Amino acid sequence: MASADPADTPPVPFIDLSAQHAPISGELVGAVSRILETGQFILGDEVRALEADIAEYCDARYAISCASGTDALVLSLMSLGIGAGDEVITSPFTFFATAGAIHRVGAKPVFVDIDPASFNICPEAAAAAITENTRAIIPVHLFGQTADMEPLWRLAVLHDIPLIEDACQAIGATYQGRQAGVLGTMGCFSFFPTKNLGGAGDGGIITLDDKDLAERLHHLRVHGDTGGYHHVAVGFNSRLDAIQAAILRVKLTQLDDWIEQRIDAGDHYDWLIASKGISEWVTTPTRSDNSRHVFNQYTIRVPAFERDDILASLRQDGIGCAVYYPTPLHLQPCFESLGYSLGSLPAAEAASAEVLSLPVAPGTDASSRERVIDRLAAACEGRAGWSQRRAA
Ligand SMILES: *Cc1c(COP(=O)(O)O)cnc(C)c1O
Secondary structure (H helix, E strand, O other), X not given: OOOOOHHHOOOEOOOOHHHHHHHHHXXXXXXXXXXXXXXXXXXXXXXXXXXXXXHHHHXXXXXXXXXXXXXXXXXXXXXXXOOOOOEEEEOOOOOOHHHHHHHHOOOEEEEOOEOOOOOOEOHHHHXXXXXXXXXXXXXXXXXXXXXXXXXXXXXXXXXXXXXXXXXXXXXXXEEOOEEOOOOOOEEEEEOOOOOOOOOXXXXXXXXXXXXHHHHHHHHHOEOOEOXXXXXXXXXXXXXXXXXXXXXXXXXXXXXXHHHHHHHHHHHXXXXXXXXXXXXXOOEOOOOOOOEEOOXXXXXXEOOHHHHHHHHHHHHHOOEOXXXXXXXXXXXXXXXXXXXXOOOOXXXXXXXXXXXXXXXXXXXXXXXHHHHXXXXXHHHHHHOHHXXXXXXX
């Protein structure tokens, strides 16, 4: 099918934060000036107000902010006393920080394979990996869709193992009507700028209902200080800035609207892909029953041997796209000593070879999406295997 000449059409950025901020720029600048006037830059009233807002949004009793999503994971593990000799089960198909945090506290990441449909941890594989040293499971709600929690809840109760949600990509996602962040013992979120709720810098937060753990987290983020330089534990410095909190509080008022835009964009992509007749080559993301996928990423699969060429072709046509993640964590050089090899976790390895994320951030309008799928179809048609298969 003839497509528009890409030279005639404007590029589609993968994400354009300045465009997203433009309609609220007055409020954002006002929030920053207000903090400059207070002279209170780290923790303090504004950070407490954000914590209260996030606790309310996630239906959690407590929310404790920190310096990043990575730190949220590290602090969660520390608060549970997890360290040397302990094993923590998680997904190999995630951002590095999930496993990096486990290693940072001295524990051993135990990678188990994913469910190829959702890209999230396979509960049966997690069950099979439990040993007497297992001290936690970290399900990751990848791309904005919650992991299959019900079987994990059963494991948690049966083996008395806490679940720490890596909800960094999933603020606003729900599972059986409950918010991500309260589906386990604790939920870890990131405010990295490209997350669904992002600051103008780094930031993170932990949501939970347990009072004792909340108290411990409050201490751990300030070197274990309970006040008055009295240190009950060795924590570290992981605090949120008031300017970030003020910006995030403004952006939180837009979050549900932005999530709706992401969901609409995802549905539109599904429809466009089906109507272009490329469904045989492009697998669209699944939505699990009883859950709300908030599309931090809209991630398709294409044949592994064509993926990098399709990516290059889209980029050449000015379409922003990305591969999350090209190497599963069990095959990263830094984890070589854990003893995994190619073939250890085939579903995660296949996903790494086949995934491609398309622009889905707020501001990617309908005509941009049409252009994305138009160029995707052209890229598919340009591949040798495509025309052969189609002719057959
Ligand atoms: C972004 C992210 C993190 C880490 O968050 P930072 O704020 O960048 O430290 C952890 N896990 C997942 C799945 C993420 O997407």
